[in-house]
Amino acid sequence: MIETRISELTCRAVKELFGHEVPLSAVGIEKTRKEITGDFTILVFPFVKISRKSPEATAAEIGTFLQQHMPELSSFNVIKGFLNLVLSDRYWLKFLEKNSNNADFGFHKQRHERPVVLEYSSPNTNKPLHLGHIRNNLLGFSLAEILKANGHKVVKVNLVNDRGIHICKSMLAYMKWGNGETPASTGLKGDHLIGKYYVLFDKNYKAEMHGLIEKGLTEEEAGRQAPLIVEAQEILRKWEAKDHETVSLWKLMNGWAYEGFDVTYRRLGVDFDHIYYESETYLLGKKLVLQGVDSGELVRKEDGSIWADLREEGLDEKLLLRSDGTSVYMTQDLGTARLRYDDYHPSSMIYVVGNEQNYHFDVLKKVLVKLGLEYGSDIHHLSYGMVELPEGKMKSREGTVVDADDLMDEMFRTAEETTRELGKANELSAPDAEQLFSTIGLGALKYFILKVDPKKNMMFDPKESIDFNGNTGPFIQYTYARIRSLLARANAAGHFWEDAEIDRGLPLLPLEKETIRRLYQFQETVQQAGEEFSPAIISNYVYDLAKGFNGFYQELPVLKEEEKQKIYLRLMISKFTGDIIAKSMAMLGIRVPERM
RNA sequence: GGUUCCGUAGCUCAGUUGGAUAGAGCAACAGCCUUCUAAGCUGUGGGUCGCGCGUUCGAAUCGCGCCGGAAUCACCA
Numbered sequence: 001m002i003e004t005r006i007s008e009l010t011c012r013a014v015k016e017l018f019g020h021e022v023p024l025s026a027v028g029i030e031k032t033r034k035e036i037t038g039d040f041t042i043l044v045f046p047f048v049k050i051s052r053k054s055p056e057a058t059a060a061e062i063g064t065f066l067q068q069h070m071p072e073l074s075s076f077n078v079i080k081g082f083l084n085l086v087l088s089d090r091y092w093l094k095f096l097e098k099n100s101n102n103a104d105f106g107f108h109k110q111r112h113e114r115p116v117v118l119e120y121s122s123p124n125t126n127k128p129l130h131l132g133h134i135r136n137n138l139l140g141f142s143l144a145e146i147l148k149a150n151g152h153k154v155v156k157v158n159l160v161n162d163r164g165i166h167i168c169k170s171m172l173a174y175m176k177w178g179n180g181e182t183p184a185s186t187g188l189k190g191d192h193l194i195g196k197y198y199v200l201f202d203k204n205y206k207a208e209m210h211g212l213i214e215k216g217l218t219e220e221e222a223g224r225q226a227p228l229i230v231e232a233q234e235i236l237r238k239w240e241a242k243d244h245e246t247v248s249l250w251k252l253m254n255g256w257a258y259e260g261f262d263v264t265y266r267r268l269g270v271d272f273d274h275i276y277y278e279s280e281t282y283l284l285g286k287k288l289v290l291q292g293v294d295s296g297e298l299v300r301k302e303d304g305s306i307w308a309d310l311r312e313e314g315l316d317e318k319l320l321l322r323s324d325g326t327s328v329y330m331t332q333d334l335g336t337a338r339l340r341y342d343d344y345h346p347s348s349m350i351y352v353v354g355n356e357q358n359y360h361f362d363v364l365k366k367v368l369v370k371l372g373l374e375y376g377s378d379i380h381h382l383s384y385g386m387v388e389l390p391e392g393k394m395k396s397r398e399g400t401v402v403d404a405d406d407l408m409d410e411m412f413r414t415a416e417e418t419t420r421e422l423g424k425a426n427e428l429s430a431p432d433a434e435q436l437f438s439t440i441g442l443g444a445l446k447y448f449i450l451k452v453d454p455k456k457n458m459m460f461d462p463k464e465s466i467d468f469n470g471n472t473g474p475f476i477q478y479t480y481a482r483i484r485s486l487l488a489r490a491n492a493a494g495h496f497w498e499d500a501e502i503d504r505g506l507p508l509l510p511l512e513k514e515t516i517r518r519l520y521q522f523q524e525t526v527q528q529a530g531e532e533f534s535p536a537i538i539s540n541y542v543y544d545l546a547k548g549f550n551g552f553y554q555e556l557p558v559l560k561e562e563e564k565q566k567i568y569l570r571l572m573i574s575k576f577t578g579d580i581i582a583k584s585m586a587m588l589g590i591r592v593p594e595r596m
Numbered sequence: 597g598g599u600u601c602c603g604u605a606g607c608u609c610a611g612u613u614g615g616a617u618a619g620a621g622c623a624a625c626a627g628c629c630u631u632c633u634a635a636g637c638u639g640u641g642g643g644u645c646g647c648g649c650g651u652u653c654g655a656a657u658c659g660c661g662c663c664g665g666a667a668u669c670a671c672c673a
Contacts (some may be wrong), residue, residue, distance in 0.1 A: 025613095028615080033616065033617095035616095036616080041615095041616090043615060045615075045653070045654080048653085055653090079616070080616065081615085081653085081654095082615080161673065164672085164673065165673080305671060315599095315669095319671055321671090323671065324671080326671085328670090328672080328673085354667090355601070355666095355667065356666095356667055356668070358600065358668070359599080359667090359668055359669065360668090383601090385601085385602085385666090385667095393666090418635075422634095422635065451610085452608090452610095453609085455601080455602090456602070456609090457601090457666070458608085458609085459609095461607095464607095464622095467608095467622065468635055469621085470621040470622060471608090471609080471610090471621040471622085472635085474635055475635065475636085477635085478635045478636075479635095479636085481633070481635095482632085482636085485632075485633060486633090490632090543620085543621090550636060551637070553632080553636085553637090554637045554638085555637085557631080557632070558632060559632050560631070560632065595633085596633085
């Protein structure tokens with residue numbers, strides 16, 4: 001990239017002009033601010049001590065040196081301590097011509113031997129997916145695409161939390177009050193049917209606790225002694241003991257949950273290469289823990305419970321097996337980490353999990369290392385923030401959640417309504433129209449979520465529908481559709497622009513150059529998103545690109561331009577922009593329509 | 597209470613490996629469709645970057661202290 005050449009030459013300039021070696025990293029290069037003439041700006045402040053001249057004089061000397069050694073540099077100017085470089089139109093035209101038809105532009109060919117294992121989604125089978133899970137799924141899917149674009153082989157895995165006390169609660173409620181209901185008999189999606197019983201359990205459990213507290217128990221005692229929770233724990237023990245009846249109800253209800261999840265996943269457009277089930281891995285975790293006791297890394301207390309002592313590592317003691325021998329969340333995660341490592345020998349394992357579990361992952365890494373499994377330190381937790389409602393956090397048990405299926409329905413309806421109001425569905429067949437509404441509705445939802453920095457909490461107000469104007473998915477999709485339409489017209493008009501040679505001496509207008517420069521930035525954007533695990537970086541880039549293109553499109557005629565060379569140039573810029581919009585959106589898991 | 601994260605325009609968010617006058621969108625107001633898709637474009641108003649001190653030629657960005665919010669510290673997951 002040209003920045004590297006600028007850096008190297010700047011180092012040479014400092015050495016030859018001022019007699020000092022400076023490392024490449026000492027050269028600060030940034031994009032020139034838009035009010036100022038230039039493409040790149042070098043900060044010369046770090047060199048004034050060496051040059052013992054004013055910032056202006058230092059900048060001027062370096063600028064002169066660069067101009068003598070860099071043919072691509074057409075001019076420079078100095079403002080305060082900022083050396084602004086103007087690259088030649090010839091350079092940008094060459095860049096455009098070389099890359100506008102390169103399908104791999106900005107992407108790296110696979111360049112890493114060992115894969116990255118990326119876990120995301122990881123639902124519990126006791127309740128349907130909600131908006132928080134949507135954020136998780138979108139981040140996971142997008143991150144996989146971003147890592148692939150950066151040359152990684154990615155194995156997407158889902159770890160289904162299909163066992164544990166939570167599913168026992170739904171099972172118990174169903175046994176008591178279910179009357180043999182099924183998804184078929186109720187018309188409810190399987191995961192929603194199960195969620196109904198989870199809520200029912202909680203309602204009755206709360207009532208029991210209330211009664212006990214009135215009898216004088218503390219809240220903690222009541223929470224432990226309420227008959228329903230005691231029964232649920234009994235079911236968990238029976239399940240671990242492979243009690244036939246318990247296991248078959250468990251299979252039945254989990255099956256319903258999976259059918260429901262599959263529908264939601266398909267609609268959301270996410271998928272997995274491998275699905276792990278905790279029921280199949282928790283025993284491995286248990287085994288690892290018991291081995292840890294034998295080797296003396298873990299401790300068994302008098303009541304039989306097993307703990308990891310992490311006080312020397314700056315954390316606390318952590319329970320790994322209960323006194324009754326059943327396993328906890330951490331136990332299973334140890335097992336799945338081991339299994340996943342043995343399955344793929346990845347260079348790293350990434351977990352897309354909410355930031356409420358930051359502590360859990362600190363512990364997980366340290367316990368793995370303590371057990372001699374060094375890859376524990378290659379675990380990255382992509383810790384994302386909560387989705388909050390105006391009234392606070394979503395809680396499944398209290399029914400204050402934005403359901404994933406409902407939300408997607410609503411997005412579809414809003415997309416349909418808006419599209420019809422604008423009269424843009426008139427010429428479409430029914431299936432094409434449906435497809436378009438889904439593309440736009442999901443595009444709006446996905447962009448809304450992914451444009452926010454993953455690590456930050458974000459706000460969603462169900463009363464305000466997600467916008468289709470401004471900094472939104474549909475805005476970007478619309479820009480793409482406009483470009484496609486323009487190109488179709490160009491072809492219809494018989495312009496053979498794709499094979500056209502553009503005169504390298506053609507002068508560029510500011511809007512043309514700005515757009516080309518934004519396209520150039522795609523490369524570093526992809527790289528940065530990969531380094532920071534951040535779809536938001538792609539989102540912000542593609543918005544900026546689309547926004548800029550709309551200005552270009554508004555101000556400059558393309559097909560109505562008189563000079564053939566200019567027509568070809570602008571078509572080439574348009575086509576390249578369309579391709580980069582599509583590639584960026586694909587990295588976000590968002591489709592782009594040919595018309596809208 | 598300990599630990600971690602967050603606080604930028606009325607609202608939702610960018611910008612944070614220290615760089616020039618802190619940016620978008622929404623909302624409000626004013627313009628632009630006989631011309632390649634107006635889900636668009638242009639303009640106006642809107643800021644003590646939570647507060648204070650410090651480091652620096654230069655701080656929204658780094659350090660310390662406060663204030664406010666969130667998460668977590670379970671024999672829950």
